Amino acid sequence: MRLIFTAFLLLLHITAWAQDRVTISGFVREKGSQELLPGVNVYIGNTPYGAVTNTYGFYSLTLPAQDSATVSFSFVGYEKQEKRVALRADTDLNILLPTITQLEEVVVSARRQEDYVSRTVQMSKVEIPIQQLKKVPAFFGEKDVLRVLQLMPGVQKGNEGQTGLYVRGGGPDQNLIILDDAVVYNANHLFGFFSIFNSDALRSVELTKGGFPARYGGRLSSVLEMNMKEGSKEKLHGEGGIGLISSRLTLEGPISKGKSSFLISGRRTYIDVLAAPLIAREQRGADSQVKPGYYFYDLNAKMNYDLGKKDKLYISGYFGRDKFHANEKSSTSETRAGLDWGNATATMRWNHVLNQKLFVNTSFIFSNFKFGVSSYSKELNGDGSLDDEFSLEYDSRIRDLGIKTDFDFYPSPKHAVKFGGQATFHKFVPSALAIAGTFTDNPIERSVRPVYSLETGLYIEDTWQALDALKINAGLRLSTFQTDVKTYVRPEPRLSAALRLAENLSFKASYARMNQYVHLLSNTGLGLPTDLWVPTTAKVAPQQSEQVAAGFAKDLEQPALTITLEGYYKKMNNILNYKEGSSFLSLNGENANELSWEDNVTSGKGWSYGGEFLIQKKTGRFSGWIGYTLSWTYWKFRELNFGQTFFPRYDRRHDLSVVGIYEISKRITLSSTWVYGTGNALTLPVSSYRAATDNFVTRLTSEGKPAISWFGPTVNEYGQKNSYRAEPFHRMDIAIQFHKKKKRHERTWEFGVYNAYNRRNPFFYNIDEEMVILPNVMPATPVPKYTLKRYSLFPVLPYFSYNFKF
Numbered sequence: 123m124r125l126i127f128t129a130f131l132l133l134l135h136i137t138a139w140a141q142d143r144v145t146i147s148g149f150v151r152e153k154g155s156q157e158l159l160p161g162v163n164v165y166i167g168n169t170p171y172g173a174v175t176n177t178y179g180f181y182s183l184t185l186p187a188q189d190s191a192t193v194s195f196s197f198v199g200y201e202k203q204e205k206r207v208a209l210r211a212d213t214d215l216n217i218l219l220p221t222i223t224q225l226e227e228v229v230v231s232a233r234r235q236e237d238y239v240s241r242t243v244q245m246s247k248v249e250i251p252i253q254q255l256k257k258v259p260a261f262f263g264e265k266d267v268l269r270v271l272q273l274m275p276g277v278q279k280g281n282e283g284q285t286g287l288y289v290r291g292g293g294p295d296q297n298l299i300i301l302d303d304a305v306v307y308n309a310n311h312l313f314g315f316f317s318i319f320n321s322d323a324l325r326s327v328e329l330t331k332g333g334f335p336a337r338y339g340g341r342l343s344s345v346l347e348m349n350m351k352e353g354s355k356e357k358l359h360g361e362g363g364i365g366l367i368s369s370r371l372t373l374e375g376p377i378s379k380g381k382s383s384f385l386i387s388g389r390r391t392y393i394d395v396l397a398a399p400l401i402a403r404e405q406r407g408a409d410s411q412v413k414p415g416y417y418f419y420d421l422n423a424k425m426n427y428d429l430g431k432k433d434k435l436y437i438s439g440y441f442g443r444d445k446f447h448a449n450e451k452s453s454t455s456e457t458r459a460g461l462d463w464g465n466a467t468a469t470m471r472w473n474h475v476l477n478q479k480l481f482v483n484t485s486f487i488f489s490n491f492k493f494g495v496s497s498y499s500k501e502l503n504g505d506g507s508l509d510d511e512f513s514l515e516y517d518s519r520i521r522d523l524g525i526k527t528d529f530d531f532y533p534s535p536k537h538a539v540k541f542g543g544q545a546t547f548h549k550f551v552p553s554a555l556a557i558a559g560t561f562t563d564n565p566i567e568r569s570v571r572p573v574y575s576l577e578t579g580l581y582i583e584d585t586w587q588a589l590d591a592l593k594i595n596a597g598l599r600l601s602t603f604q605t606d607v608k609t610y611v612r613p614e615p616r617l618s619a620a621l622r623l624a625e626n627l628s629f630k631a632s633y634a635r636m637n638q639y640v641h642l643l644s645n646t647g648l649g650l651p652t653d654l655w656v657p658t659t660a661k662v663a664p665q666q667s668e669q670v671a672a673g674f675a676k677d678l679e680q681p682a683l684t685i686t687l688e689g690y691y692k693k694m695n696n697i698l699n700y701k702e703g704s705s706f707l708s709l710n711g712e713n714a715n716e717l718s719w720e721d722n723v724t725s726g727k728g729w730s731y732g733g734e735f736l737i738q739k740k741t742g743r744f745s746g747w748i749g750y751t752l753s754w755t756y757w758k759f760r761e762l763n764f765g766q767t768f769f770p771r772y773d774r775r776h777d778l779s780v781v782g783i784y785e786i787s788k789r790i791t792l793s794s795t796w797v798y799g800t801g802n803a804l805t806l807p808v809s810s811y812r813a814a815t816d817n818f819v820t821r822l823t824s825e826g827k828p829a830i831s832w833f834g835p836t837v838n839e840y841g842q843k844n845s846y847r848a849e850p851f852h853r854m855d856i857a858i859q860f861h862k863k864k865k866r867h868e869r870t871w872e873f874g875v876y877n878a879y880n881r882r883n884p885f886f887y888n889i890d891e892e893m894v895i896l897p898n899v900m901p902a903t904p905v906p907k908y909t910l911k912r913y914s915l916f917p918v919l920p921y922f923s924y925n926f927k928f
Contacts, residue, residue: 142186142187143184143185143186143187143534144184144185144186144187144209144210144211144212144213145182145183145184145212145213145478145479145532146182146183146184146185146193146207146209146212146213146215147180147181147182147183147212147213147214147215147475147478147479147532148180148181148214148215148216148217149175149178149179149180149181149216149217150162150164150175150179150181150195150197150216150217150218150219151179151216151217151218151219152200152218152219152221153218153219153220153221154220154221154354154356155352155353155354155355155356155359155374156218156354156355156356156380156383157325157351157352157353157354157355158175158178158179158180158352159175159179159197159200159219160175160176160177160178160179160325160326160349161174161175161197161249161326162174162175162179162181162195162196162197162200162219163194163195163196163197164181164183164193164194164195165193165194166183166185166191166192166193166194167192167194169185170535170587170590171183171185171535173532173538176481176530177349177483178434178473178481178483180473180475180481180530182478182479182481182530182532183532183535184479184532184533184534184535185209185535186209187209187210187211188209188210189208189209189210190206190207190208190209191206191207191209192204192205192206192207193205193206193207193215195217195219197219198251198740198741199221199222199251199253200219200220200221200222201219201220201221201222203217203218203219205217212478214431214478238626238677238684239675239677239684239686240620240622240626240627240628240675240676240677241620241622241626241628241677242593242620243585243593243594243595243618243619243620243630244330244333244335244595244618245332245333245618245620245630245631245632245671245673245675245686245688246276246330246331246332246333246632246671246688246690247328247329247330247331247333248271248274248277248328248329248330248331249326249327249328249329250267250270250271250327251740252321252324252325252326252327254740254745254783255267255270255321255327256321257783257791257793257859258270258273258781258783258793258795258857259793259794259795259855259856259857259874259876260855260857260874260921261315261316261876261919262365262366262367262876262919262921263363263365263366263872263874263921263922263923264316264365264367264368265321266285266316266317266319266321267317267319267321267324267327267348268285268286268287268309268317268319269285269317271287271327271329271346272285272287272779273747273749273779273781273795273797274329274736274747274749274779275734275735275736275749275750275751275777275779276289276290276331276688276690276732276734276751276753277289277329277331277344278751278753278772278774278777278799279774279777279797279799279851280294280314280772281802281885281886282851282883282884282885282914282915282916284314284315285309285310285314285315285316285317286310286314287344287346288772288774289329289331289343289344290331290332290343290344290669290690290692290730290732290753291343291692291694291728291729291730291753291755291770291773292342292343292344292667292692292694292730293343293642293644293697293770293772294642295341295638295640295641295642295644295653295655296341296342296343296344296638296665297341297343297344297345297346298338298339298340298341298344298345298346299346299348300345300346300347300348301319301348301349301350301440301467302348302349302350302424302436302438302440302467302469302471303469303471303485303487303526304440304467304468304469304487304488304489305340305467305487305489305522305546306318306440306465306467306489306491307465307489307491307520307655308463308465308491308493309465311391311418311420311442311444312391312393312416312418312444316418318420318440318442318465319348320370320372320387320389320420320422322361322362322363322370322372322387323350323351323372323385323387323422323424324348324349324350324351325349325350325351325352326347326348326349327346327347327348328345328346328347328348329344329345329346329347330344330345330346330347331343331344331690332632332634332669332671332688332690332692333595333616333618333630333632333633333634333671334616334634334636335540335583335595335597335616335618336540336581336582336583336597336598336599336614336616337528337540337542337581337583337597337599339579339581339599339601339614339636339637340577340579340601340636340637340638340639340640341636341638342636342637342638342665342666342667342694343667343692350385350422350424350438351374351385351424352383352385352424352426352436353374353375353376353383353384353385353424353425353426354374354375354376354383355376355379355380355381355382355383356376356379356380357375357376358373358374358375358376359373359374359375359927359928360372360373360374360927360928361925361926361927361928362925362926363923363924363925363926364923364924365921365922365923365924366921366922366923367391367392367393368389368390368391368392368393369389369390369392370387370388370389370390371387371388372385372386372387372388373385373386373387374386377425377427380428381427381428382425382426382427382428383425383426384423384424384425385422385423385424385425386421386422386423386424387421387422387423388419388420388421388422389419389420389421390417390418390419391417391418391419392417393416393417393418412448412449412450413447413448413449413450414446414447414448414449415445415446415447415448416444416445416446416447417444417445418442418443418444418445419442419443420440420441420442420443421440421441421442422438422439422440423438423439424436424437424438424439425437425438431475432474432475433472433473433474433475434472434473435470435471435472435473436469436470436471436472436473437468437469437470437471438468438469438471439466439467439468439469440465440466440467441464441465441466442464442465442466443462443463443464444461444462444463444464445460445461445462446460446461446462447459447460447461448460453502454501454502454504455499455500455501455502456498456499456500457498457499458496458497458498458499459496459497459498460494460495460496460497461493461494461495462492462493462494462496463491463492463493463494464491464492465489465490465491466488466489466490467487467488467489467490468487468488469485469486469487469488470485470486471483471484471485471486472484472485479531479532479533480529480530480531480532481529481530481531482527482528482529482530483527483528484525484526484527485524485525485526485527486524486525487522487523487524487525487526487546488521488522488523488524489521489522489524490519490520490521490522491519491520491521491655492517492518492519493517493518493519494515494516494517494518495514495515495516495517496514496515496516497512497513497514498512498513498514499511499512499513500512516553517551517553518551518552518553518654518655519549519550519551520548520549520550520551520640520655521548521549522546522547522548522549523546523547524544524545524546524547525544525545526542526543526544526545527542527543527544528540528541528542529541529542535587536586536587536588537584537585537586537587538584538585539582539583539584539585540581540582540583540584540597541581541582541583542580542581543578543579543580543581544578544579545576545577545578546576546577546578547574547575547576548573548574548575548576548577548640548657549572549573549574550572550573550574550575550655550656550657551572551573552573552654552655552656552719553654553719573605573606573657573659574606575603575604575605575639575657575658576602576603576604577601577602577603577604577639578601578602578603579599579600579601579602580599580600581597581598581599581600582597582598583595583596583597583598583616584596584597590622591621591622591623592619592620592621592622593619593620594617594618594619594620595616595617595618595619596616596617596618597615597616597617598613598614598615598616599613599614599616600612600613600614601614601637601639603637603639603658603664605657605658605659605660606660607660608659608660610637610639610658610663610664612637612664612666613635614634614635614636614637615633615634615635616632616633616634616635617632617633617634618630618631618632618633619631619632620675626676626677626678626679627674627675627676627677628674628675628676629672629673629674630671630672630673630674630675630688631670631671631672631673632669632670632671632672633668633669633670634668634669635666635667635668636666636667636668636669637664637665637666638664638665638666638667639657639658639664639665640655640656640657640658641655641656641657641658641662641665641698642654642655642656643655643656643698643699643700643719643723644700654719656719659720661720662696662698662720662723662725663696663725664696665694665695665696665697665698666694666695666696667692667693667694667695668692668693669690669691669692669693670690670691670692671688671689671690671691672688672689672690673686673687673688673689673734674686674687681739681742682739682740682741682742683737683738683739684736684737684738684739684740685736685737685738686734686735686736687733687734687735688733688734689731689732689733689734690730690731690732690733690734691729691730691731692729692730692731693727693728693729694727694728694729694730695727696725696726696727697725697726697727697728697757698723698724698725699723699724699726699757699759699762700722700723700724701722701723701724701761701762702761702762724759724760724761724762725759726757726758726759726760726762727757727758728755728756728757728758728770729755729756730753730754730755730756731753731754732751732752732753732754733751733752733753734749734750734751734752735748735749735750735751736748736749736750743784743785744782744783744784744785745782745783746780746781746782746783746793747779747781748778748779748780748781749777749778749779750776750777750778750779751774751776751777751778752775752776753773753774753775753777754773754775755769755770755772755773756768756769756770756773757769757770762843763842763843766842768803768842768843768844768845769803769844770803770844771802771803771804771844772802772803773802773803773844774799774800774802775800776798776799776800777797777798777799777800778797778798778799779795779796779797779798780795780796780797781793781794781795782794782795788861789860789861789862790858790859790860790861791858791859791861792856792857792858792859793856793857793858793859794854794855794856794857795854795855796852796853796854796855797851797852797853798850798851798852799850799851799852800847800850800851801847801848801849801850801851801884802847802848803844803845803846803847803848804844804846804847804848804887805840805843805844805845805846806840806846806887806889806910807838807839807840807889807908808839808840808841809838809839810836810837810838810839810889810891810906810908811836811837811839836891836906838889848884848887849883849884849912851883851884852881852883853876853877853878853881853883854877854878854879854881855874855875855876855877855878856874856875856878857872857873857874857875858872858873858874859871859872860872866928867926867927867928868926868927868928869924869925869926869927870924870925870926870927871922871923871924871925872922872923872924872925873920873921873922874920874921874922875918875919875920875921876916876918876919876920876921877916877917877918877919878918879918880917880918882912882914882917883914883915883916884912884913884914885913885914885915886913887910887911887912887913888910888911888913889908889909889910889911890908890909890910890911891906891907891908892906892907892909893905893906893907894906894907
């Protein structure tokens with residue numbers, strides 16, 4: 123804390139600004155709900171003085187004293203506001219921004235220069251307006267934040283239908299996913315086909331792929347920061363929808379009008395009927411009954427209170443769960459199996475304005491992820507007595523308790539300083555296993571001792587307008603991780619710069635070092651809930667990355683476009699993977715007491731580099747984007763692939779996304795997406811043979827001569843790891859929305875088609891074996907023939923949904 127305390131004292135005693143300067147500060151809210159708006163541009167026209175509201179809608183702008191000036195406030199999707207104010211003394215100025223009506227939104231086409239990307243120092247950042255997100259075609263009609271982010275350059279898609287994010291060569295565990303300051307460890311429903319985030323409850327979505335500001339830490343590849351809506355302080359509002367697989371409802375309104383509000387949002391699936399045909403149903407007898415089932419739900423809740431002009435309190439939480447079960451029962455046997463996983467987060471935040479130049483937010487954070495497997499079976503004798511019985515219970519958990527304090531300090535027009543610190547107390551239960559059965563006299567009961575650790579981070583960063591054409595963000599983060607026997611201390615320097623080359627054209631560059639102290643062990647590379655979260659230990663060092671990026675940003679007024687071109691290089695050390703043939707769970711109970719994830723993993727290094735191109739239009743009747751990524755990713759582990767370099771599963775050479783949204787009228791919206799990607803890197807057998815054994819039979823040929831046949835297992839011969847490329851992936855989705863505004867509510871019917879031209883994209887491959895008779899060979903002896911078969915998951919899938927808002 124000494125670093126932060128020293129920085130705090132220095133900042134409080136800054137006297138660089140002259141006494142003839144004044145400060146304008148305040149909050150920007152949405153008119154009609156009084157919800158605070160982040161990212162609003164605040165500026166004085168035809169001057170270099172400007173600011174942007176922080177996450178809680180607060181801004182501070184210091185400029186020379188004068189008789190009066192016009193302060194402008196603008197934000198995408200809201201009407202621009204201008205206020206004429208006297209600048210003879212420090213001034214509090216709070217603003218309400220009205221939203222643009224739907225009719226105006228359709229016809230507006232001009233851009234405001236204050237929204238230009240070329241004028242910000244941050245690079246490698248993606249922002250998607252929630253209203254635009256809701257117009258993109260969706261899988262089964264479920265509007266999904268993660269699926270839309272997959273359409274952006276630098277973000278690779280996983281398998282068909284999966285919502286996992288693979289950012290600039292990183293795995294799904296290398297993304298810091300934050301919901302109202304709380305870390306979310308597993309963001310998937312339905313084994314990765316849907317994310318846990320309900321877009322109706324979200325206010326903002328920002329993905330940072332590089333050039334990370336010092337305030338972020340703990341992951342190597344990206345930061346996905348999402349904030350929930352606060353809820354209207356004026357009157358009750360609601361919205362929801364009914365789709366093919368789930369329904370949702372969101373309510374928000376005042377607790378005390380103008381002072382406090384609430385938001386509650388829930389979603390529940392009824393996918394059991396749809397999922398049943400996809401679940402294998404092996405009938406083992408005439409009286410066998412199989413009952414599979416699956417459901418998920420999630421719940422978002424938030425309350426906020428205005429405690430006065432300078433203090434605000436927020437309490438928010440998320441709760442979600444997935445549960446799968448498959449039960450089978452007959453007269454002689456019974457089997458029960460299940461998977462159960464879920465997240466819970468809770469955050470309490472206190473905002474306080476210390477003075478017009480200094481804003482502080484303090485958060486108390488709870489996060490919990492739990493995954494469990496259960497299995498039970500028994501066999502009965504003919505007389506009904508017990509013949510054999512087996513049960514297994516496995517669970518893995520991670521729980522966080524944390525505190526975080528962030529200061530925003532605005533000492534002068536040329537500096538915007540952020541500093542603060544956080545501490546997170548982790549509790550890991552990597553595995554807890556209990557196995558019992560009549561097959562053994564000594565049932566296995568194993569409960570791994572919880573692993574406790576403390577992770578901290580201190581940071582300071584400054585966004586400095588060094589020259590009229592040069593803006594710099596420089597920062598330093600000091601992260602630590604304390605285990606039982608070892609403490610890691612890692613400095614993380616950060617630097618970003620933007621140089622304006624011409625009107626609305628900038629060159630940007632960045633460098634960032636990141637450390638990651640929690641790891642995800644996966645046999646599949648898909649980021650499924652069955653994967654295992656583990657901590658850094660004395661044996662397992664933290665992951666570390668260094669990334670440099672550079673590129674150009676160009677804004678066009680007519681047409682209203684943003685164009686970015688970036689190149690990056692990222693090096694990663696101490697990344698983890700299982701050793702060949704290892705797993706975290708032995709389902710048959712063998713060696714259960716000796717299982718240790720630390721003994722089953724190996725560390726290595728990786729590097730990724732490539733280029734990204736994005737052309738985007740956020741406003742107007744026609745909006746959307748085109749994103750293209752060219753990239754290479756390599757891994758090298760001493761104990762994998764004979765120590766040779768190989769491509770990880772999610773390496774993808776080419777990735778292209780095209781998204782178009784067209785407002786035909788204020789009542790009809792047409793949208794479409796098309797995606798293309800190089801196939802995943804896979805490991806497949808290059809040959810197979812039957813192993814010889816000493817078990818043989820002798821027979822006579824047609825000529826009466828003896829012939830000997832050996833019967834052994836089929837053995838697969840593998841070449842280099844992930845040396846096979848799956849077929850390219852491409853797909854088109856289309857949707858049309860019909861809007862109607864009635865007296866007291868609005869309704870939208872959406873009809874769409876997923877995979878419109880029925881592309882049979884590969885989901886997985888398998889080697890099939892069949893016995894054939896070779897022609898012209900005597901005697902006619904069956905021999906095995908092996909065929910590589912591609913299995914697809916989703917054909918053409920039409921969908922519809924009904925959405926409402928009041």
